[in-house]
Amino acid sequence: MRNKVTDALLHIIPAGMLLFAIGRWPYGYYMLLRVVILAAALLLAGFLYQRAKSFTIWIGLFLVVAIVFNPIVPLHLTRAVWAILNIATAALFAGHYVVARSQFTD
Secondary structure, three states: OOOHHHHHHHHHHHHHHHHHOOOOOOHHHHHHHHHHHHHHHHHHHHHHHHHHOOOOHHHHHHHHHHHHOOOOOOOOOOHHHHHHHHHHHHHHHHHHHHHHHHHHOO
16 A cells, blocks of 8 residues: 555656756666656556556656656657656656546645
8 A cells, every 4th residue: 555655755756857867967867767757657557557557647747757768668858858858757656646646636
């Protein structure tokens, strides 16, 4: 069962790591980033499916994130494209956290 702390960690840690990734880091950081984003996106998609019992746009977005950031078959994109994807994905995690908190705290 998820609680507020777990829910926050599943959103805030990936979002923060994605924003930090805009800077220059060793290659190992980006590999760790891929693993963390993949795990968080799949966990959130799974939790959302358990709750909704049907496919939602949030599930689809998190599955796309999991595919793009997967470390097994990595996409090789330019640094500029990754910067845009990192910011957009951080916004997705943060946006979902805000929406989910407002829906389930009422």
